[in-house]
Amino acid sequence: METHPLDPLSAEEIDAVRETLADEGKLSPGARFPLILPEEPPKEAVERGEGAVDRRARAVVLDTANGDTFDAVVSLTDRKLLSWRQVPTREHPYGQAPVMLQEYADVEEIVKADQGWRDAMALRGVEDLDLVFVTPLSPGQFGFPDEVGKRVLRSLFFVRHHADDSPWAHPVEGLIAYVDVIERRIIRLVDTGVVPVPDECGNFDEASVGPPRTSLRPLEITQPDGPSFTVTGHHVTWENWRFRISFNAREGLVLHQLAFRDGGVDRQVVYRASIAEMVVPYADPSDTRFWISYFDLGEYSLGSCVNSLVLGCDCLGEIHYFDAVLADAEGRPYVARNAICMHEEDYGVLWKHTDVITGAAETRRSRRLVISFFTTVGNYDYGFYWYLYQDGTIQMEAKLTGVVFTGAAGEDFAFGTQIAPGLVAPYHQHLFCARLDMNVDGPANSVHETDIAPLPMGDDNRYGNAFQPRRTLIARESEAARMADPAAGRYWTVSNSGSCNRLGQPVGYKLTPHASPTLFAHPDSAVAKRAAFATRHLWVTRYHPDERYPAGDYPNQHAGGAGLPEWTAADRPLEDQDLVLWHTFGSTHIPRTEDWPVMPVEYAGFTLKPVGFFDRNPALDLPATTGGACAHTAQGDSCDHS
Structure with missing residues (x-):
């Protein structure tokens, strides 16, 4: 099968990246690969579809002997090095390659060999150092002289009662190691004093919580004729949707060229959709945790932490899995099996009406296509679910679960919740940024902000009941950093003035935020400078590849200002242009006792809905569902239970 320009990298292509760089003499003995990613061609080249498009890959290469970092682009078509650029990691605003899995083991080895650390653990009564869990974490950027320009990880510590014990129940409070991973030494060991290590365990296996309940009866989901979707390589068709799927080590799942068939024509909606970054800032200002603010994509390569999904646990029903091919630190490919799960779900009633005059009733049930993956970054687990609906709706839902990050303190701890005796979970946020490269009936799009406004009493509103939508064009990037306003019912519509429906209205899709707070950190804080994207719910930019x-490309240890603040400073015009929406959404987590020892799923997300895109309800032609699909309905009766 011919490779499409937007297909993910294959194992052979990953090998070609490493071999090309080696042939060019660019790989020193200490060279490692924090990232190898597909370098997607410009949108125009893909959309034109004229002839073969050069397949390319981008590699980040770290020389572990001296910390030099390089950014390379390789032509996979020609097996040729196209660019080789040293990343200025020692110059302001700095920035480092993402953390590699091997560095976790390196930090553990460095720390456990340090006599000062061993003495600090002895003071806390920890004798078996093999049971100490070393937790290397990205340090942020605070301008500390012993960290600036160096590749640093900071480590907190947890202990286990035995090898299979959950370490998060037993944090070692007040001890932090600042580790230079290139020089392989602790550059600073901070010890703020001994705090008792919480003793109660936090395990949640069957042996720890007791036998499972027996009240649940089987729930079977069957599709005896198979699913309704068709998969050809990485191209998917389902109902009226057509799109492509890819996966990379940084973003994880990416959807490409989402189009909806309307009247025999495939109409473009979104060119590319992904989660492009996330930040998890903590509210604890103590010496132990003031610096914690994980960028799970840019610092930890979220896609590389992908789970291999299991039928009946992670996904239920008639499943199609996609494997992911990724690169290890040696630049060699490996396969993450069942990385992406795709299946159909019943989603209740889509539309329904009972005619009170004739008694006639019509009901159509909704079915949605689910494309998802799960990833585990340290203690937290994240599921990312894209839903496509039969009425043209697109939904993104992030599912947050796993184990809360913990510390040791008393019940009077001011910046977190006591969740077990002596154990606290600090307040924090999970803020995601979706990148939505829009293409609503083509690339010439505009964005309007709509608020619902009540009218003042007067001649036009004598009884005070009137309200209207008020639309404001977002004309330039300087106007395009916006906040959600649930009190005004605010949403943003991407429209195409060159494509109108039968009523002469520009076609569009609206982004409806599920209102949640943006970044709570002070505007002058280090994390606010580094995660400026999280200070607004919406940004709009002109497309640039x-x-x-x-x-920015290198948020690890970056001082801030990269990415959206830098791009929007150009103040490019946005009307009738090729546009990208950047939407911040998420969860502010004030932990509960019910979140321990493992957290029930918390949800966050948004929806994209057609607004005047279709001339009428595009799901009118759905067939009625008969009672054969419902357990307690007579055969042949219609079924409308939600």
């Missing part, structure tokens, strides 16, 4: 990540 180099503008991929809202906090």
Whole structure:
């Protein structure tokens, strides 16, 4: 099968990246690969579809002997090095390659060999150092002289009662190691004093919580004729939707060229949709945790932490899995099996009406296509679910679960919740940024902000009941950093003035935010400078192929200002242009006792809905569902239970 320009990298292509760089003499003995990613061709080249498009890959290469970092672009078509650029990691505003899995083991080895650390653990009564869990974490950027320009990880510590014990129940409070991973030494060991290590365990296996309940009866989901979707390579058709799927080590799942068939024509909606960054800032100002603000994509390569999904647990029903091919630190490919799950779900009633005059009733049930993956970054687990609906709606839902990050303190701890005796979970946020490269009936799009406004009493509103939508054009990038306003019912519509429906109205899609707070950190804080994207719910930019990540290409140890603040300073005009929406959404987590020892799923997300895109309800032609699909309905009766 011919490779499409938007297909993910294959194992052979990953090998070609490493071999090309080696042939060019660019790989020193200490060279490692924090990232190898597909370098997608410009949108115009793909959309034109004229002839073969050069397949390319981007590699980040770290020389572990001296910390030099390089950014390379390789032509996979020609097996040729196209560019080789040293990343200025030692110059303001700095920035480092993302953390590699091997560095976790390196930090553990460095720390456990340090006599000062061993003495600090002895003071806390920890004798078996093999049971100490070392937790290397990205340090942020605070301008500390012993960290600036160096590749640093900071580590907190947890202990286990035995090898299978959950370490998060037993944090070692007040001890932090600042580790230079290139020089392989602790550059600073901070010890703020001994705090008792919480003793109660936090395990949640069957042996720890007791036998499972027996009240649940089987729930079977069957599709005896198979699913309704068709998969050809990485191209998917389902109902009226057509799109492509890819996966990379940084973003994870990416959807491409989402189009909806209307009257025999495939109409473009979104060219590319992904989660492009996320930040998890903590509210604890103590010496132990003031610096914690994880950028799970830019610092930890979220896609590389992908789970292999299991039928009946992670996904239920008639499943199609996609594997992901990724690169390890040696630049060699490996396969993450069942990385992406795709299946159909019943979603209740889509539309319904009972005619009170004739008694006639019509009901159509909604079915949605689910494309998802799960990833585990340290203690937290994240599921990312894209839903496509039969009425043209697109929905993104992030599912947050896993184990809360913990510390040791008393019940009077001011910046977190006591969740077990002596154990606290600090307040924090999970803020995601979706990158939505829009293409509503083509690339010439505009964005309007709509608020619902009540009218004042007067001749036009004598009884005070009137309200209207008020639309404001977002004309330039300087106007395009926006906040949600649930009190005004605010939403943003991407429209195409060159394509109108039968009533002469420009076709469009609206982004409806599920209102949640943006970044709570002070505007002058280090994290606010580094995660400026999280200070607004919406940003709009002109499309540029180099503008991929809202906090910049290298947020690890970056001082801030990269990404959206830098791009929007150009103040480019936005009307009738090729546009990208950047939408911040998420969860502010004030932990509960019910979140321990493992957290029930918390949800966050948004929807994209057609507004005047279709001339009428595009799901009118759905067939009625008969009672054969419902357990307690007579055969042949219609079924409308939600």
